[in-house]
Amino acid sequence: MNTRQLEIEEDSLPEKFSELQSNQLVQERLIWQHLTRRKINEMSHIPNQAQADWGDD
16 A cells, blocks of 8 residues: 555545444434333323222222
């Protein structure tokens, strides 16, 4: 590998790093959205205490 190729590769590192960082942020956002939706679904299946039948009759 000659010096010119190394210079080109080094110059492209910030771009590649930025791309990887952007991909990581997208993945993290998708994970949080998934976890939030799952939690909302779980919460929506919990009966309201005022309407719940606890079997105390």
